[in-house]
Amino acid sequence: MALTNDHTVKAFDEDLNRLRGLISEMGGRAEQALIQAMTALKQGDLELAAQVVRDDKKIDALEAEVEQLTVQTIALRAPMADDLREMIAALKIVSVVERIGDYGKNIAKRVALMDQTRSIEAIPVLMSMSNIVAELIHDALDSFAARDAELAVRVTVRDKNVDDFYNSIFRTLVTFMMENPKYISESAHLLFVAKNLERMGDHATNIAEMVYYVVTGEHMEERERGEQPEDGAAEQEQG
Amino acid sequence: MTQDDLTIADPKMRAEGVNVFYGDKQAINDVSIDVGTDLVTAFIGPSGCGKSTFLRSLNRMNDTVASAKVTGKIELDGEDIYAPSMDVVQLRARVGMVFQKPNPFPKSIYDNVGYGPRIHGLAPSKADLDVVVERALVRAGLWDEVKDRLHESGTALSGGQQQRLCIARAIAVDPEVILMDEPCSALDPIATAKIEELIHELRGKYAIVIVTHNMQQAARVSQRTAFFHLGTLVEYGKTTDIFTNPKQERTKDYITGRYG
Numbered sequence: 001m002a003l004t005n006d007h008t009v010k011a012f013d014e015d016l017n018r019l020r021g022l023i024s025e026m027g028g029r030a031e032q033a034l035i036q037a038m039t040a041l042k043q044g045d046l047e048l049a050a051q052v053v054r055d056d057k058k059i060d061a062l063e064a065e066v067e068q069l070t071v072q073t074i075a076l077r078a079p080m081a082d083d084l085r086e087m088i089a090a091l092k093i094v095s096v097v098e099r100i101g102d103y104g105k106n107i108a109k110r111v112a113l114m115d116q117t118r119s120i121e122a123i124p125v126l127m128s129m130s131n132i133v134a135e136l137i138h139d140a141l142d143s144f145a146a147r148d149a150e151l152a153v154r155v156t157v158r159d160k161n162v163d164d165f166y167n168s169i170f171r172t173l174v175t176f177m178m179e180n181p182k183y184i185s186e187s188a189h190l191l192f193v194a195k196n197l198e199r200m201g202d203h204a205t206n207i208a209e210m211v212y213y214v215v216t217g218e219h220m221e222e223r224e225r226g227e228q229p230e231d232g233a234a235e236q237e238q239g
Numbered sequence: 240m241t242q243d244d245l246t247i248a249d250p251k252m253r254a255e256g257v258n259v260f261y262g263d264k265q266a267i268n269d270v271s272i273d274v275g276t277d278l279v280t281a282f283i284g285p286s287g288c289g290k291s292t293f294l295r296s297l298n299r300m301n302d303t304v305a306s307a308k309v310t311g312k313i314e315l316d317g318e319d320i321y322a323p324s325m326d327v328v329q330l331r332a333r334v335g336m337v338f339q340k341p342n343p344f345p346k347s348i349y350d351n352v353g354y355g356p357r358i359h360g361l362a363p364s365k366a367d368l369d370v371v372v373e374r375a376l377v378r379a380g381l382w383d384e385v386k387d388r389l390h391e392s393g394t395a396l397s398g399g400q401q402q403r404l405c406i407a408r409a410i411a412v413d414p415e416v417i418l419m420d421e422p423c424s425a426l427d428p429i430a431t432a433k434i435e436e437l438i439h440e441l442r443g444k445y446a447i448v449i450v451t452h453n454m455q456q457a458a459r460v461s462q463r464t465a466f467f468h469l470g471t472l473v474e475y476g477k478t479t480d481i482f483t484n485p486k487q488e489r490t491k492d493y494i495t496g497r498y499g
Contacts, residue, residue: 005497012496078455080482080494217484 015073016083019066019090020145023097026062027141029055030097031134033104034200038130040111041193042123052108059101066094082214089210093144096203096210100137103196103203110193114186122172122190126197129165133197136162136204143208149215155208156220162201169194245463245476247275251416251446252297252334257311259292259301266292268470269311274416276446279438281461281478283454285498288467290450294418297448298334299327315416332359335409339421341401343393343408348385351393351404352376355412371411378444379407380437399430406437410445417441419449423456435460454494458482466490 007013033052040049070090073079079087136155143151170191177187212220250273259267267289274280274297282290292301299320301307313320320330332355343351352372353362362368372389376382381403385396393404402422409417419438423431438447438460451457457464457478464481466474466489474481474490485491492498 005492007496008498009496080454080458080496081485081491083495084483 009077012073012077012079012083015069015077016086019069019073019086022062022066022069023090023093024141024145026059026066026094026097026101027137027144029059029062030100030104031137031141033059033101034107034130034134034137037104037107037111038127040108042127044111046112049108049111053105056101056105059098063094063098066090082217085214085217089144089214092210093207096206097141100200100203103200107193107196110189114189120176120183120186120190122169122176122187122194125165125169125172126190126194129162129169129194129197132158132161132165133200133204136201137207140204140207140211143211144214147211147215149212152208152211152215153220156205159201159205162198166194166198247273247278249276250274251276251316253312253314253317254293254297255312255314257293257296257309257313259289259296260306260308260310261304262306266470267296270467270472272465272472272475274446274448276415277443278462279442279447279449279460280463280465281457282448282450282465282467283452283457283493284467284473285493286452289470290465290467291420293467294420294448294450297416297418298331298336300331300336302327332412333414334416334418335412335414337402337405337409337417337419337422340425341398341405343396343401343404345392345394347390348376348393348396348404349389352407352411355408359412361412375407375411378410378441379403380433380440381407397430399426399433402426402430402434403437406434410441414445416446416448419447421450421452424452431456454482466493468493 033055036048037052039045040052070087074084074087077083136158139151139158140155142148143155173187173191173194177184180187209220212218252274254273255271257267257270258265270289270293272280282294284290295301296309297313297320299309301309309321315330315333319325320334344354346354349372352375353368356362356368356371362371373382373386376385381400384400385391385404393401396404402425406417406422423434426434435456438449441447449457449460461478464476464478465472466481466485466487468489474485474487476486480486481490482494485494489498
């Protein structure tokens with residue numbers, strides 16, 4: 001996608017650039033919240049976990065700032081066509097990014113509740129899963145910044161890997177719980193962490209779909225998503 | 240240019256391969272478009288793109304420009320309006336026009352509206368004319384404001400009222416098509432809103448084509464939008480599509496304010 005030309009009214013471009021900057025910053029913070037929450041989980045770092053919870057307020061504040069700027073720009077500049085689509089997408093994207101931040105915070109809050117679980121074998125797999133999710137979030141927001149519909153499509157395709165990870169971790173943890181009943185509580189927390197990661201991947205996909213709409217004006221076709229994870233229900237029946 | 244769902248079943252006017260020249264200079268290049276009665280059609284584009292020239296070719300207003308030459312075909316109800324047998328005066332009664340600046344005759348409000356019906360023989364008696372004048376003023380949304388001073392000069396009205404008077408004058412001869420050439424560009428926002436409301440009211444009774452520089456206005460009043468650039472019809476489509484998802488890069492650059 002070629003870079004778009006400047007608007008005749010330069011102040012409009014300044015507003016758009018500020019909007020894009022705020023969304024990039026917000027996305028960066030949400031991605032960081034995820035990475036730090038998972039690091040805190042792996043290392044049992046309560047201070048880092050507490051910091052993730054505190055930093056979430058900044059994400060919320062950025063969301064409010066983007067909303068305000070978007071409403072103001074729509075009112076004052078009457079954007080059209082791709083500019084209009086970008087405004088609408090910006091509003092939807094920041095509410096999704098805010099949700100991603102909340103999931104990061106949610107994971108961080110669990111760190112204090114499972115101090116004894118570092119040895120559970122699912123943790124390295126969760127780390128791998130979270131790395132992919134962080135990449136998806138990163139790429140989804142990059143695709144927004146670069147107006148890159150192809151990158152957006154690749155994000156939605158790669159979300160399938162996250163779903164596969166989730167299903168695999170679900171099975172692993174259920175088996176682990178059966179074999180180690182004293183770790184049921186911790187394992188349940190880790191199941192929620194996995195579920196949060198899986199939802200974050202879905203949200204990255206949502207962002208990618210909105211980017212696709214901004215760039216092309218069309219809605220992304222029903223993507224190849226494989227089976228929706230339903231808390232491993234299907235696998236459970238088979239087992 | 241896609242034609243999906245854009246076909247107008249029973250076009251009131253149909254232009255096909257129209258070229259307009261001013262001397263050696265070609266102002267309009269191979270434009271084809273249909274205009275229907277149920278839809279308001281807006282022509283947009285930068286200054287000098289040919290939208291007004293094309294609008295004027297729809298009721299042969301270009302005839303008044305000595306160097307102007309129109310080729311191609313323009314039909315009104317299937318009848319070639321440039322055929323030698325076409326009565327131009329009659330044509331302009333059927334295809335009325337409202338201009339950028341309100342241009343009432345320096346006569347009474349009543350005479351401004353009654354003049355056309357009288358010379359076209361639409362109102363044989365004074366009583367008939369009274370009915371025609373009142374109906375036109377009511378349709379133009381001006382009746383309540385002027386009914387007690389019909390014999391005051393039309394030029395004494397405010398700009399917005401004058402423009403509605405001009406619309407009443409166009410309506411009075413019972414046209415089939417109304418062409419509007421930037422009808423609100425000299426009006427304040429309230430007067431503009433009244434004209435836009437009027438366009439909305441008149442839709443379905445007359446085929447309406449409006450040229451406007453105000454894209455918000457095109458978006459508000461029309462169902463179809465045609466974007467002209469350098470004498471060509473770049474894109475024609477549903478107004479919602481043109482303003483949310485134009486197919487042509489040039490259309491997008493223009494409506495998003497990136498043109499130039």
